[in-house]
Structures are given as C-alpha cells and as structure tokens.
Amino acid sequence: MSKNNQTILIAKNLSDVFYxxxxxxxxxxxxGGTDTEQLQEKALTIRAIPELKGFDRHEHFIDFGPAITLSEMIxxxxxxxxxxxxDALESIAxxxxxxxxxxxxxxxAEGIKHTLWAPLLALDTRLEFRTQNEVKYIQMREFTEIPHGFVLTKVRVPTEVWEVAIFKRIGPSHLIANDSASFVFLADTDxxxxxxxxxxLTGNTVFRSLELENRIIGARLPLSQKTRETFIEQASLQFDQLVPESETKTIMKIQFLNLVRYSVGQLS
Ligand SMILES: Cc1cc2nc3c(=O)[nH]c(=O)nc-3n(C[C@H](O)[C@H](O)[C@H](O)COP(=O)(O)OP(=O)(O)OC[C@H]3O[C@@H](n4cnc5c(N)ncnc54)[C@H](O)[C@@H]3O)c2cc1C
Incomplete structure (x- = not known):
C-alpha cells in the first residue's frame, strides 16, 4: 500500500519482516497503529502474520503472539x-x-509505560525478540528498549495463581495521559x-522494590496495625528513593501509598 511518499507494507510471515x-x-x-501518531516513510504492520497472532497455553505459562489483539486476549x-x-485489558480504551x-x-509503545506493563512486570513476563539469525530473551523487569533491528515475537506470561491479586489504575479511565499509571499487588500465604x-507501579516510572517486598515476606497474618503502618513508611521511603523527580511524583506517591494501604488491608 502506498500513500503520497509513504509505503505501508503488510507482512504475511516473519521472513517478510526480517527481509x-x-x-x-x-x-x-x-x-494496530492505535498508538502511532505518525507513520514514517516506510512502515510495516505485523498484524497479519499468523505465527505472531494467537496464543499457546502451557501448564505454567501462556505464550502470546505480540500481534494478538486486546479483544482476542479478553x-x-x-x-x-x-x-x-x-482486568487491565478491560480497562484499556x-x-x-x-x-x-x-x-x-x-x-x-514509547514514552509512558502503558496499562499492561504493571501486570506483565508483576507476573515476571519474558519477552522474546528476533532477527533472522538471532533470538534474545529479555525479562520485562530488564526491558528498556527494543534491541536495534529486532522484532518482538513472543510474550511469555507465567500463570501461577495468587491468593490476593489486585489491579488498579491511576489517572483517567480508558485513556493514556501524563498522569496515567497502573498498580498491581500480588500476595500468597502459607x-x-x-x-x-x-x-x-508503572507509568512515567517503573517501581518495583525487592527490598520493600522482602521486609514483609515472612510476617504472620493477620498483620498488626503497627506492622502495617511501618510497612507504609518503608514503602514511602522506597518510593522517594527509587522514583525520579517529576511534576506528577507527589500526587503519584499519595495514590501509590493509598493503594498499598488498601492492598495490605486485604491480607487476612
Ligand atoms: C482513544 C484511545 C484510548 C486509549 N486508551 C489506552 C489505555 O487506556 N491504556 C493503554 O495502555 N493504551 C491506550 N491506548 C493506546 C493504544 O491503543 C494501546 O496501548 C495499544 O495496545 C497499542 O497497540 P497498537 O498495536 O495499536 O500499537 P502500535 O501503534 O501499532 O505500536 C506502538 C509502538 O509499538 C511498536 N511495536 C508494535 N508491535 C511491535 C513488535 N512486534 N515489535 C517491535 N515493536 C513493535 C511500534 O513500533 C510503535 O512504536 C489508547 C488509544 C486510543 C486511541
């Protein structure tokens, strides 16, 4: 397809893409192009590639093709x-x-981390990127940018069941804005x-602190009032340390701490 000086290619298989x-x-x-404001002179959509669509369920994980639509996932x-x-999928657009x-x-998507980032990060998702001759596996927590010349070809999401699993959005509903963020809290008891x-918490920042999580793992339930309050103070300190300054940091911190307080309150 060619429009003005623009060429939009529709790849039918991965070999086409690599070529x-x-x-x-x-x-x-x-x-889908719903997050791309302007297409460059030559653009290629991977939406029609059968091997990048769909999903495979395994015992402990699901492999999603990156071209699967959000409706198909729902x-x-x-x-x-x-x-x-x-829950995150249903909250989008x-x-x-x-x-x-x-x-x-x-x-x-470039810029602010979009809605699926928090659940995918919390679930320890692994991304697969390919060129014609090379495969790279990158854990979501280590993913900062697409390696040059690579294409995202698989998204592996672990499916372990968590006793408490909470997803919440911050900012406007069904839209991405400067103050959008997603929050996930997962917990298991024994x-x-x-x-x-x-x-x-992900948005214009990516927050996950193993130090914070380790401070409460092993605590006896139900948590005492003092344990909960101390944990919120630690969450506040970790947020201050790990989240870079920005014009939304203060409001983001208030909302984050409210969500942590609410989530910890769900542990019984
Ligand atoms: C009205 C409206 C409301 C919206 N609300 C939300 C919302 O609530 N939450 C939310 O998260 N988003 C929202 N969005 C943004 C967007 O629709 C979603 O984030 C969507 O999942 C983006 O997918 P896409 O296929 O359209 O992305 P595209 O625009 O096709 O691609 C986005 C970026 O990803 C890159 N890319 C895509 N696939 C690959 C691949 N396989 N390998 C390498 N790079 C790749 C592209 O180069 C591009 O830079 C909204 C958009 C609109 C228009």
Whole structure:
C-alpha cells in the first residue's frame, strides 16, 4: 500500500519482516497503529502474520503472539489467564480500539509505560525478540528498549495463581495521559505466614522494590496495625528513593501509598 511518499507494507510471515528490517534501516514496525501518531516513510504492520497472532497455553505459562489483539486476549476469559491481566485489558480504551490494538504495541509503545506493563512486570513476563539469525530473551523487569533491528515475537506470561491479586489504575479511565499509571499487588500465604508478595507501579516510572517486598515476606497474618503502618513508611521511603523527580511524583506517591494501604488491608 502506498500513500503520497509513504509505503505501508503488510507482512504475511516473519521472513517478510526480517527481509524488510534488513533492507530498510528506518523501517517502522507497528501492530494496530492505535498508538502511532505518525507513520514514517516506510512502515510495516505485523498484524497479519499468523505465527505472531494467537496464543499457546502451557501448564505454567501462556505464550502470546505480540500481534494478538486486546479483544482476542479478553475473549480467552478471566479464569483462563491471570485475573490482573484480564482486568487491565478491560480497562484499556474502547471495544472498537481493542479490536485493533495489539499486545506488542502496548508493551513497545514509547514514552509512558502503558496499562499492561504493571501486570506483565508483576507476573515476571519474558519477552522474546528476533532477527533472522538471532533470538534474545529479555525479562520485562530488564526491558528498556527494543534491541536495534529486532522484532518482538513472543510474550511469555507465567500463570501461577495468587491468593490476593489486585489491579488498579491511576489517572483517567480508558485513556493514556501524563498522569496515567497502573498498580498491581500480588500476595500468597502459607499457614498464616505471608509467603510471597509483589508490588508494582508503572507509568512515567517503573517501581518495583525487592527490598520493600522482602521486609514483609515472612510476617504472620493477620498483620498488626503497627506492622502495617511501618510497612507504609518503608514503602514511602522506597518510593522517594527509587522514583525520579517529576511534576506528577507527589500526587503519584499519595495514590501509590493509598493503594498499598488498601492492598495490605486485604491480607487476612
Ligand atoms: C482513544 C484511545 C484510548 C486509549 N486508551 C489506552 C489505555 O487506556 N491504556 C493503554 O495502555 N493504551 C491506550 N491506548 C493506546 C493504544 O491503543 C494501546 O496501548 C495499544 O495496545 C497499542 O497497540 P497498537 O498495536 O495499536 O500499537 P502500535 O501503534 O501499532 O505500536 C506502538 C509502538 O509499538 C511498536 N511495536 C508494535 N508491535 C511491535 C513488535 N512486534 N515489535 C517491535 N515493536 C513493535 C511500534 O513500533 C510503535 O512504536 C489508547 C488509544 C486510543 C486511541
């Protein structure tokens, strides 16, 4: 497809993609295009590639193709995937946009981290990137940018079940704005002991602190008032230390601490 000086290519398979990536240094790859303001001179959509669509369920994880649409992910159902992922999907945009928008586009979108980042990060998702001859696996927590010349080809999401699993959004509903953020809290107990916990906030920052999580793992439930208050103070300190200064930091911190307080209150 060619419009003015623009060429929009529709790849039918991965070999097509690698061929074009290799032959055009400035090729822009996109999924549904709902997060791409302006297409470059030569752009290629991966939406029609069968091997990048769909998903494979395994015992402990689901492999999603990055070209799967958000609607297709929702159609899998809340009980057949991590509930926090499903809740995050349902909070994104409108059904019409979700019919076009892809998982890969949500992960690779530039700038502010989009809504699926918090659940994917909290679940320890692994990303697969490929060129014609090379494969790179990058954990979501280590992912900062797409390696040059690579294409996102698989998203592996662990499916372990958490006793407490909370997803909340900060900022406007069904939109991405400067003050958008997503929050996830996961917790597991074992014989009245808090066995595992994960707390993630993503937006214009990426917050996860193992130091904070380790401070409360092993605590006996129900948590005393003092333990809860001390934990909130520690969360506040960690937030101050790890989150860079920005014009939304103060309001983000207030909302983050409220969500941590609410989530810790769900542990019984
Ligand atoms: C009205 C409206 C409301 C919205 N609300 C939300 C919301 O609530 N939450 C939210 O998170 N988003 C929202 N969005 C943004 C967007 O729709 C979603 O984030 C969507 O998932 C992006 O997917 P896409 O396929 O359209 O991305 P695209 O625009 O196709 O791509 C986005 C970026 O990812 C890169 N990319 C895509 N696929 C790959 C790949 N396989 N390999 C390498 N790079 C790749 C592209 O180069 C591009 O830079 C909204 C958009 C609109 C228009």
């Amino acid at each position: 074009h990536v290799k032959s055009t240094d400035t090729l822009q790859i996109f999924g 159609a899998i159902g809340r009980t057949n995937q991590p509930a926090i992922l499903y 409108t059904p019409t946009i979700r019919n076009i928008a892809t998982l890969g586009g949500n992960i690779c 014989q009245s002991i808090l066995a595992n916990i994960r707390i993630v």
